[in-house]
Amino acid sequence: MTISLQSPLDMHLHFRDEEMLQLVAPLSGESFAGGLIMPNLVPPVDHLERLLAYRERITAALKGAEFEPYMALFFRQYSEQELAEAREHTLGIKLYPAGATTNSEAGVKAMDAVEPTFKLMEEMGIPLFVHGESDGFVMDREKEFLGMYDYLARKFPKLQITMEHITTADALEMLEQHENLRATVTLQHLVITLDDVAGGMLNPHLFCKPIAKRPEDREALLAAALAAHPKLMLGSDSAPHPVSQKECCGCAAGVFTAPLLLPRLAQLFDKHAALDNLQAFTSQNAQRLYNITPRKKTIVLEKADFVVPESYEGFGQKVVPMHAGETLTWRIHKVL
Numbered sequence: 495m496t497i498s499l500q501s502p503l504d505m506h507l508h509f510r511d512e513e514m515l516q517l518v519a520p521l522s523g524e525s526f527a528g529g530l531i532m533p534n535l536v537p538p539v540d541h542l543e544r545l546l547a548y549r550e551r552i553t554a555a556l557k558g559a560e561f562e563p564y565m566a567l568f569f570r571q572y573s574e575q576e577l578a579e580a581r582e583h584t585l586g587i588k589l590y591p592a593g594a595t596t597n598s599e600a601g602v603k604a605m606d607a608v609e610p611t612f613k614l615m616e617e618m619g620i621p622l623f624v625h626g627e628s629d630g631f632v633m634d635r636e637k638e639f640l641g642m643y644d645y646l647a648r649k650f651p652k653l654q655i656t657m658e659h660i661t662t663a664d665a666l667e668m669l670e671q672h673e674n675l676r677a678t679v680t681l682q683h684l685v686i687t688l689d690d691v692a693g694g695m696l697n698p699h700l701f702c703k704p705i706a707k708r709p710e711d712r713e714a715l716l717a718a719a720l721a722a723h724p725k726l727m728l729g730s731d732s733a734p735h736p737v738s739q740k741e742c743c744g745c746a747a748g749v750f751t752a753p754l755l756l757p758r759l760a761q762l763f764d765k766h767a768a769l770d771n772l773q774a775f776t777s778q779n780a781q782r783l784y785n786i787t788p789r790k791k792t793i794v795l796e797k798a799d800f801v802v803p804e805s806y807e808g809f810g811q812k813v814v815p816m817h818a819g820e821t822l823t824w825r826i827h828k829v830l
């Protein structure tokens with residue numbers, strides 16, 4: 495049994511820089527036609543020159559793979575001229591509340607102070623991507639941020655706002671409230687709950703932000719993904735960290751999923767008799783919501799065993815993927 499996916503896209507992806515970039519970029523380049531590359535480097539990608547230089551390093555690391563790196567600027571207050579210059583080189587701007595996650599120290603401290611930039615983005619048709627978490631209790635951070643989405647969506651009704659990596663049933667409800675909201679969801683939030691992270695032996699490789707939530711949240715997200723909800727896109731948040739920063743005291747947040755995303759999603763959609771909707775979830779929804787036409791690439795997946803490697807190594811780096819050492823029931827058969 496096989497299924498062919500046309501030009502799959504990963505609309506939330508961390509490529510990092512230098513050696514880690516060399517290791518991970520080709521892994522997405524193999525099986526995706528493009529992805530939205532997150533700008534939380536140190537220093538952040540918050541100037542056009544930096545973004546263009548980063549894009550060149552990504553292109554070099556991809557080593558000719560048919561993969562379009564859609565770029566995101568790191569949110570700060572931008573002038574109209576800066577936005578006008580950046581516009582054709584970016585898909586949008588990623589906002590991190592200061593300190594919410596990895597490398598977000600340069601993020602926003604007070605949302606009301608940056609409204610002039612939201613206004614400019616709205617007028618210029620530049621999408622806003624948001625890491626939507628408060629600084630409250632860890633399980634409630636996303637829920638507490640939902641009021642901010644509501645406020646922004648009302649105040650800037652033409653601003654296209656993406657609720658990144660949603661993890662709760664409440665977030666799905668908010669998604670329905672406003673025409674200008676859309677969302678990404680990761681693989682891990684469709685298959686795990688907090689129990690898998692910390693309910694038994696602590697699993698650092700499943701620790702990410704936002705943290706995985708309750709079974710009913712996962713069920714709601716899964717139902718929406720399986721139905722290819724038209725405002726929901728795959729955004730893996732694949733976030734590689736060196737194994738030394740995961741298997742330690744003070745584990746970095748991030749789940750590395752890039753190399754197994756499509757096989758694992760095929761397994762999941764197959765299990766729920768929803769393979770017909772995998773194409774829309776992994777490509778068409780993003781194409782429509784972001785008005786992009788990706789490069790042509792066909793990924794043929796087949797129902798056959800795939801043992802996920804224990805780690806991916808190279809360039810002096812070692813990263814442990816989700817499902818390391820486990821056997822998945824689908825694999826990539828060929829790429830055309």
Ligand code: DOR
Pocket residue numbers: 508534595596625701702703704731733734747748749
């Ligand atoms: O778990 C996460 N890791 N969540 C994020 O928002 C950022 C990411 C990273 O960059 O490592």
Ligand code: ZN
Pocket residue numbers: 506507508532731733
């Ligand atoms: Zn992310």
